[in-house]
Amino acid sequence: MSHKAETITLIGAGLNGPLLGLELAKRGFQVEIYERRADMRRVRMSAGRSINLAISTRGIHALTQAGLWDEMRRIIVPMRGRMMHSVASELTFQPYGKNESEVINSISRADLSVALMNVAEARGVRIRFQQRCLGMDFKAGILHLRDEQSGAELAVEAGVVIGCDGSASAIRDAMLHRSRFNFSQHYLDYGYKELTIPAGPGGKHVIETHALHIWPRGNYMLIALPNVDGTFACILFLPFEGADSFTQLNAHSAVVEFFQSRFPDAVSLMPDLANNFFANPTGAMVTVKCAPWHVEGRALLLVDAAHAIVPFFGQGINCGFEDCTVFLELLDQYGADWARVFREFEIARKVNADAIADLAVENFVEMRDRVADPRFLLRKKVELALEARYPQLFVPKYAMVTFHRVPYSTALKRGQRQDHILTELCDGIESVESLDWTKAASLISSDLTPLELS
Numbered sequence: 114m115s116h117k118a119e120t121i122t123l124i125g126a127g128l129n130g131p132l133l134g135l136e137l138a139k140r141g142f143q144v145e146i147y148e149r150r151a152d153m154r155r156v157r158m159s160a161g162r163s164i165n166l167a168i169s170t171r172g173i174h175a176l177t178q179a180g181l182w183d184e185m186r187r188i189i190v191p192m193r194g195r196m197m198h199s200v201a202s203e204l205t206f207q208p209y210g211k212n213e214s215e216v217i218n219s220i221s222r223a224d225l226s227v228a229l230m231n232v233a234e235a236r237g238v239r240i241r242f243q244q245r246c247l248g249m250d251f252k253a254g255i256l257h258l259r260d261e262q263s264g265a266e267l268a269v270e271a272g273v274v275i276g277c278d279g280s281a282s283a284i285r286d287a288m289l290h291r292s293r294f295n296f297s298q299h300y301l302d303y304g305y306k307e308l309t310i311p312a313g314p315g316g317k318h319v320i321e322t323h324a325l326h327i328w329p330r331g332n333y334m335l336i337a338l339p340n341v342d343g344t345f346a347c348i349l350f351l352p353f354e355g356a357d358s359f360t361q362l363n364a365h366s367a368v369v370e371f372f373q374s375r376f377p378d379a380v381s382l383m384p385d386l387a388n389n390f391f392a393n394p395t396g397a398m399v400t401v402k403c404a405p406w407h408v409e410g411r412a413l414l415l416v417d418a419a420h421a422i423v424p425f426f427g428q429g430i431n432c433g434f435e436d437c438t439v440f441l442e443l444l445d446q447y448g449a450d451w452a453r454v455f456r457e458f459e460i461a462r463k464v465n466a467d468a469i470a471d472l473a474v475e476n477f478v479e480m481r482d483r484v485a486d487p488r489f490l491l492r493k494k495v496e497l498a499l500e501a502r503y504p505q506l507f508v509p510k511y512a513m514v515t516f517h518r519v520p521y522s523t524a525l526k527r528g529q530r531q532d533h534i535l536t537e538l539c540d541g542i543e544s545v546e547s548l549d550w551t552k553a554a555s556l557i558s559s560d561l562t563p564l565e566l567s
């Protein structure tokens with residue numbers, strides 16, 4: 114179906130704006146994107162805004178539909194599992210999936226964003242940079258913008274607006290003034306800081322390339338994701354306040370001492386640690402829930418603007434790209450009946466967005482604390498053994514979320530039932546060889562029905 118006459122206005126040219134924009138342009142719409150930042154292809158990005166993302170099945174599906182995945186393969190590094198680093202610098206590897214095809218893929222946010230903007234513009238999407246959205250008059254269909262260079266404010270007519278403007282969305286702020294708009298935001302007491310492990314001689318990675326490295330320390334953690342240029346993008350997750358917190362790390366010497374005592378094998382790989390630490394901002398992490406996500410057929414919130422989640426399941430952008438997939442399927446089904454498409458979209462996605470928000474918070478404890486526990490590692494082995502024997506019945510929660518497109522709400526509910534089964538089966542055993550298979554068969558057949566995997 115071609116929709117040549119209609120202009121769709123998107124706010125935000127981060128990751129989802131350009132992807133949705135290019136798909137809409139492919140369907141014949143005129144697409145304009147207003148982006149508050151300068152064009153990162155022409156202006157150097159400010160420090161600390163380059164976090165890596167882990168792209169998995171849902172994200173890959175959307176990129177494949179858009180015909181972009183083959184090109185993206187050149188800028189990703191597959192990660193086969195978690196490499197845990199103990200304080201004594203011992204390494205333990207825990208695979209993510211049941212085989213080599215179940216990997217997650219590290220990609221630089223900036224590289225992905227640039228690739229998406231390039232393709233979007235090549236397909237006719239117009240991106241207007243340094244145009245900050247200040248709000249929207251939904252009744253009149255007017256967008257309020259400010260030119261960030263000149264400071265001039267302007268009002269533009271916009272028929273259909275989609276807010277892809279991230280967790281602090283201006284379109285969502287405008288919806289707050291409407292009656293019966295539900296909104297909650299919850300900040301973690303933790304912040305994050307980006308750091309770098311430089312490449313070794315010849316642009317080689319100085320630690321295992323195909324792993325997501327974790328230094329789990331109970332209440333906090335450091336992680337490192339590989340880049341194609343031999344560097345690692347690291348993120349330190351630490352409480353804002355208290356002992357072992359960002360507040361304590363207020364001088365170069367404090368940072369170096371903290372790293373030397375807690376992450377000794379990492380500090381030796383970070384020659385510019387303290388400068389890096391103070392050059393980069395400390396970010397906050399928030400879960401946002403709101404409803405409704407749309408104002409009739411006029412405006413819609415998408416991805417982080419509608420449902421920001423904390424990053425510990427590596428699903429923000431995967432969930433976001435899946436939003437695009439579902440949105441486009443509905444558009445293809447109902448045509449440009451925007452009120453209907455927006456309504457159906459929210460019905461399809463809200464329950465799943467809420468579920469992945471809860472799973473992401475839960476996974477923080479797993480990453481920073483439980484991955485270092487031998488009982489947890491045993492549970493992971495038992496999970497994989499159960500999956501190998503009952504592939505349609507027992508699919509680990511991590512796999513349902515990461516390697517399949519099982520609805521997040523199903524993964525959450527099934528995951529809880531499976532956790533209960535695992536607790537029963539792991540109780541009193543020390544190795545996977547001692548697993549009581551008769552008990553396993555009985556628990557699984559009574560608690561789980563076959564799962565439709567996609």
Ligand SMILES: Cc1cc2nc3c(=O)[nH]c(=O)nc-3n(C[C@H](O)[C@H](O)[C@H](O)COP(=O)(O)OP(=O)(O)OC[C@H]3O[C@@H](n4cnc5c(N)ncnc54)[C@H](O)[C@@H]3O)c2cc1C
Nearest residue numbers: 125127129149167246278279416417424427428429430431
């Ligand atoms: C530390 C960290 C690690 C993460 N790791 C992962 C991971 O491993 N895997 C994963 O899938 N996800 C991850 N995420 C989540 C992921 O980054 C987000 O879900 C994703 O970027 C959301 O995409 P978006 O397009 O909604 O928003 P964004 O990518 O944030 O883009 C929003 C865009 O809107 C622009 N904008 C904002 N306000 C305005 C305005 N008023 N007017 C005009 N433009 C505006 C911004 O400048 C920006 O370009 C992580 C997030 C963090 C913070």
